[in-house]
Every structure is written in structure tokens, then in C-alpha cells.
Amino acid sequence: MSSNHLGIGMTSQRTRMRMVQRLREQGIRDEVVLNAMGEVPRHIFVDEALAHRAYEDIALPIGFGQTISNPWVVARMLELARNGGPLGKVLEIGTGCGYQAAVLARLAKQVYSVERISQLLMRARLKLRELRITNVRVKHADGHLGLKDVAPYDAIVMAAAATHVPEALLAQLAPGGRLVMPLGSQEQLLTLITREGDGFTRQSLEPVRFVPLVPGASV
Numbered sequence: 001m002s003s004n005h006l007g008i009g010m011t012s013q014r015t016r017m018r019m020v021q022r023l024r025e026q027g028i029r030d031e032v033v034l035n036a037m038g039e040v041p042r043h044i045f046v047d048e049a050l051a052h053r054a055y056e057d058i059a060l061p062i063g064f065g066q067t068i069s070n071p072w073v074v075a076r077m078l079e080l081a082r083n084g085g086p087l088g089k090v091l092e093i094g095t096g097c098g099y100q101a102a103v104l105a106r107l108a109k110q111v112y113s114v115e116r117i118s119q120l121l122m123r124a125r126l127k128l129r130e131l132r133i134t135n136v137r138v139k140h141a142d143g144h145l146g147l148k149d150v151a152p153y154d155a156i157v158m159a160a161a162a163t164h165v166p167e168a169l170l171a172q173l174a175p176g177g178r179l180v181m182p183l184g185s186q187e188q189l190l191t192l193i194t195r196e197g198d199g200f201t202r203q204s205l206e207p208v209r210f211v212p213l214v215p216g217a218s219v
Contacts, residue, residue, distance in 0.1 A: 016041070019055040023075050026057075030079040036106035037075055042068075045099040045127055059209075062097045064117050066211055069159060073190075073208055074100050080180045080192050080205075081155035082107060089150070091172065093143035093181075093213070094159035098124030104157070105133045112150055114141040116214060143213055146172045153177055160213035161188045170200060182210040 020038045028034060043054035046068060050060050059067040069077075078100075081087065087108035092101055095115035101124065104111045115121040118140050128136050139147065144166045146156065151172035158169070158181035169179055173195040183191040183204070190205040 015055045019057075019071055022057065023072060026072050028072070028075045028079055030075075030082055030084065032107065033075055033078045033082060033103075036078075036103045037071065039106060040099065040102045040131075042071070042099055044130070045097040045102075062120070064120055066096055066117070066120060068097050068099055069210070074103060076190065076206070077157050077159075077180045078103060078107060080190075081157050081178055083178060088154045089152075089174075091147055091151075091153045091156045091169075092159065093146070093156065093169070095121055095124045095138050096159060098127045098138075100157070100159060101136050101138070102128060102131060102133055105136050108154070109135065111136040112147050112153075113138045114143050114147060116140070116142060144168065148172060155180065158182070158213065159210065161185070161208075161210040162213040165191075165193060166213075170195070182208045185212075 016038055020034050023034060043051040046054050046060050053060060057070050057072055059070045062068050089110045090104055090108040092104060092111060092113040095101055095113040101111055101113045113136060121138055121140050125138050146169045152174035153172055154174055154177050156169050156173060156179045161182040161184060163185050173179060175195055177195045179193040181191055182188040188208050188210060190208045192203045192205060194201050
């Protein structure tokens with residue numbers, strides 16, 4: 001890993017390990033997720049001017065009205081997606097800056113990620129390439145529709161809030177598959193939906209704050 005990825009001072013490996021320890025103290029139990037987050041240099045996914053704040057437990061702006069979620073939210077969503085076991089194929093809705101996809105790459109065999117804002121997507125693709133991540137495929141598409149061509153998925157992780165559960169995403173879950181998403185408009189709750197046989201179970205969990213899921217794909 002280059003010196004840019006290792007960082008110095010507030011972007012160093014030591015700072016990253018402090019973030020991981022804080023996540024443990026905040027209730028994240030999945031050590032596989034914690035290890036993955038300890039390996040990914042979050043500071044390279046934000047503007048250089050904000051790099052010194054990359055490992056704080058806050059969301060940060062990434063342009064185009066979008067944010068990189070705070071580390072606890074990322075860890076919690078991925079812990080729910082993994083459910084203590086290995087992941088084969090995963091779909092991420094909302095690539096954003098690419099950070100969560102980079103962590104997912106260490107948790108799943110194959111990651112597909114869709115982003116509606118093409119400039120964000122291009123930027124994320126460059127960062128993933130910089131980290132030599134080869135098991136993530138990113139696509140410019142409408143997150144409401146998922147990616148039917150390569151379904152079904154063991155897990156779908158949505159990094160934007162919807163007021164209802166998109167039917168297309170439910171249809172793309174494998175048996176036993178898990179959809180993790182923020183649900184609601186003014187008040188959002190992290191929601192876990194699991195495919196069980198011909199039906200689905202739903203659990204409402206912690207309150208969260210995400211940007212809304214917007215239909216369509218922009219240039």
C-alpha cells in the first residue's frame with residue numbers, strides 16, 4: 001500500500017485502529033467487518049481538505065449533494081448484511097465515493113454497485129482501481145431497479161433512504177437473502193428485510209439519516 005494510502009497523523013493506520021476500537025465500543029460485534037474497515041483507507045475517498053476528519057464518526061460531503069456515511073452506519077449495515085456468515089454476490093445501491101464498496105470487496109466474492117450520478121461513479125471507479133480492487137463492478141443505473149441481469153444476491157445494501165421498499169430489489173434477493181436499507185422520509189429507520197421461502201420478514205432497527213433515493217440516472 002502506498003504512503004498516500006497509509007497516511008500520516010490523522011490519516012494513519014493508528015487512527016484507523018482507533019476508529020475500529022470505537023466501533024467495537026459502539027456495539028459492532030462482527031470482527032470480519034471490523035477487520036475490513038481497519039484495512040480500507042477511508043481518507044482517500046474524501047476531499048483532501050477533509051481527510052483529517054475521515055475517521056471521525058460523522059458523515060462527510062462528497063459533492064453533488066451526497067455524503068459518505070459515518071463509519072458506524074457502514075459497519076452496522078455490513079454486519080446485518082453478513083449475518084455472521086460469508087457472502088457470495090452482493091448488490092450495493094448508491095456507490096457514492098466508493099468507500100462502502102471497497103469494504104464490501106473484503107466481505108464478498110463479488111460486489112455489484114450502482115450509482116445514478118455519473119461523475120461520482122467515475123471518481124469511485126478510479127479509487128477502487130487505485131486500491132487494486134478487482135471484485136467490484138460499478139454501473140451507472142437507477143438504484144430503484146437494481147441489477148436484474150446478475151441477480152439473485154445474497155445481500156443488497158442500500159445507501160440511500162426510500163419511503164417504500166422497491167419491489168424490484170425484493171425480487172432480486174436469493175432465498176435467505178437480506179436487504180439492508182434506510183426506510184422512511186422525515187424519520188428513517190435502518191430496516192432489515194429477509195427473504196424466507198415465498199415471503200419476507202421485516203425488522204425495523206436504529207434511527208438513521210440518509211440522503212433520499214432518487215429515481216433515474218443523471219449524466
